[in-house]
Amino acid sequence: MSHAANLQAILGDGATLITDPDITASYSHDQAPFAEHQPPFAVLLAKSAAEISIALKYANEHRISVVTRGAGSGLAGGANASNQSLVISLEKMNQIINIDQVNRIARVQAGVINLDLDNAVKEFGLAYLPDPASRDWSTLGGNAATNAGGMCCVKYGVTSAHVRAMQVVLASGEIIELGKETKKSVTTYDLLHLFVGSEGTLGIITELSLNLEFRPSPPATLIATFPSIEKAAAASTALLKLHPSMLEIIDQTTLRAVEAWHPLGFEVSGAVLIMQMDENKNLGDEALKICKDFTMIDGVFSEDPADTADLIRVRKLAYPALERMGATLLDDVALPISKIAEFVESVESLSKESGLVIGIFGHAGDGNMHPTIVHDHGDGVAAAKAKDVFEKIVAIAQSLGGTASGEHGIGTIKAHLIDDEISPTVMQLQRDVKRVFDPLNILNPGKKFLT
Numbered sequence: 001m002s003h004a005a006n007l008q009a010i011l012g013d014g015a016t017l018i019t020d021p022d023i024t025a026s027y028s029h030d031q032a033p034f035a036e037h038q039p040p041f042a043v044l045l046a047k048s049a050a051e052i053s054i055a056l057k058y059a060n061e062h063r064i065s066v067v068t069r070g071a072g073s074g075l076a077g078g079a080n081a082s083n084q085s086l087v088i089s090l091e092k093m094n095q096i097i098n099i100d101q102v103n104r105i106a107r108v109q110a111g112v113i114n115l116d117l118d119n120a121v122k123e124f125g126l127a128y129l130p131d132p133a134s135r136d137w138s139t140l141g142g143n144a145a146t147n148a149g150g151m152c153c154v155k156y157g158v159t160s161a162h163v164r165a166m167q168v169v170l171a172s173g174e175i176i177e178l179g180k181e182t183k184k185s186v187t188t189y190d191l192l193h194l195f196v197g198s199e200g201t202l203g204i205i206t207e208l209s210l211n212l213e214f215r216p217s218p219p220a221t222l223i224a225t226f227p228s229i230e231k232a233a234a235a236s237t238a239l240l241k242l243h244p245s246m247l248e249i250i251d252q253t254t255l256r257a258v259e260a261w262h263p264l265g266f267e268v269s270g271a272v273l274i275m276q277m278d279e280n281k282n283l284g285d286e287a288l289k290i291c292k293d294f295t296m297i298d299g300v301f302s303e304d305p306a307d308t309a310d311l312i313r314v315r316k317l318a319y320p321a322l323e324r325m326g327a328t329l330l331d332d333v334a335l336p337i338s339k340i341a342e343f344v345e346s347v348e349s350l351s352k353e354s355g356l357v358i359g360i361f362g363h364a365g366d367g368n369m370h371p372t373i374v375h376d377h378g379d380g381v382a383a384a385k386a387k388d389v390f391e392k393i394v395a396i397a398q399s400l401g402g403t404a405s406g407e408h409g410i411g412t413i414k415a416h417l418i419d420d421e422i423s424p425t426v427m428q429l430q431r432d433v434k435r436v437f438d439p440l441n442i443l444n445p446g447k448k449f450l451t
């Protein structure tokens with residue numbers, strides 16, 4: 001019997017195991033544009049940790065590679081399959097199990113969509129804060145597995161700061177609990193956070209206990225233009241003392257792309273900063289003064305929630321405006337905030353050398369930048385050049401003390417790019433950790449780092 005037939009037999013008739021190639025093809029890849037993938041031999045739409053446990057035990061015994069999938073919104077090829085692999089999708093495990101208002105914690109199945117949790121806790125005056133731009137379709141399990149970030153993370157921290165406990169199915173099929181629902185816990189080594197950002201290589205997260213916060217009040221918004229990205233970046237560092245809940249930077253190339261599509265009436269000769277504050281809203285004058293000290297050309301600060309959407313529109317349009325210009329490759333690197341201007345300068349030189357448009361925008365408050373390379377649709381030579389530029393951008397970030405990924409993850413597209421920033425000893429420790437949890441290397445092999 002085939003592996004698919006065996007799996008169906010041991011899982012029982014109630015299990016949804018898909019082998020129809022038309023459907024398995026749609027589970028073969030995430031949103032990364034150039035990562036390799038093939039349709040998996042089967043897709044299990046898991047309904048419980050128990051089903052996942054049975055499937056993993058079988059896969060481990062037969063050395064079958066297993067790719068865990070949330071919503072497939074990833075940008076690193078982390079959920080990409082091969083024709084030898086079994087995909088386990090968590091999309092059906094989408095129940096919010098419990099909302100504990102007193103301890104401000106929610107227990108969820110890993111397939112719950114990020115925004116669904118936030119919407120569900122609104123009525124209690126609570127919020128689930130980590131806000132990847134994909135929050136209306138990415139899963140909380142996927143967010144934990146990639147340690148997703150977002151705009152409000154400058155103040156509230158990335159996903160790891162919001163995970164208190166989780167249930168995991170190990171490669172062996174054993175189901176374990178990591179962490180505690182208490183606010184503090186130092187009893188053992190922190191295996192919980194080892195799983196946050198592990199990109200499906202150590203185990204399958206099936207449930208999560210997540211922090212809820214009191215819902216912040218609607219933010220005040222500042223938008224300011226500067227003659228250069230250097231000045232905007234320097235101003236952003238100074239603005240951090242006001243505890244912004246968002247602090248974004250947009251370069252001139254991106255600004256021009258937005259302006260060409262939806263004229264916003266901005267001075268496009270420099271760069272733009274957008275800041276939001278959900279506290280200290282009386283500090284608008286101080287914020288504008290800081291910006292003036294850094295040669296702000298023009299600036300607006302508004303406490304009126306009705307203005308918010310208008311003022312942050314330029315940031316929301318940044319990526320779609322670049323996408324209108326051609327095929328895009330969205331990069332993701334993190335660097336010390338003091339190095340943003342130097343980074344942008346080097347990427348601008350790379351753009352001139354390569355002849356490719358590169359728009360740069362990102363989370364200035366935490367140094368997480370998203371240079372986006374644009375090339376002509378259907379032009380194979382330009383696509384290859386763009387891929388080369390994508391890798392050179394990582395090298396620039398690394399040379400400035402930065403890292404290959406700030407929030408999108410390594411997946412397959414950057415697994416060969418990390419050796420330059422990690423010592424051989426640490427890489428060996430990483431491989432040793434992988435071996436402890438997944439001795440036969442069945443979980444997402446070839447992802448995160450080269451084994």
Ligand SMILES: Cc1cc2nc3c(=O)[nH]c(=O)nc-3n(C[C@H](O)[C@H](O)[C@H](O)COP(=O)(O)OP(=O)(O)OC[C@H]3O[C@@H](n4cnc5c(N)ncnc54)[C@H](O)[C@@H]3O)c2cc1C
Nearest residue numbers: 070071072073074078133134139141142145148149200205
């Ligand atoms: C338009 C757009 C905007 C985006 N904006 C952001 C952003 O602002 N910030 C950001 O951080 N990311 C962003 N992303 C990237 C992506 O949405 C995140 O990485 C997200 O966390 C992935 O969640 P997912 O459920 O889609 O996971 P998938 O894409 O399905 O999987 C991602 C990785 O996690 C693993 N995985 C998934 N679920 C589990 C699980 N339950 N247990 C173990 N491993 C698992 C997979 O194997 C894979 O390696 C964006 C993507 C798009 C397309």
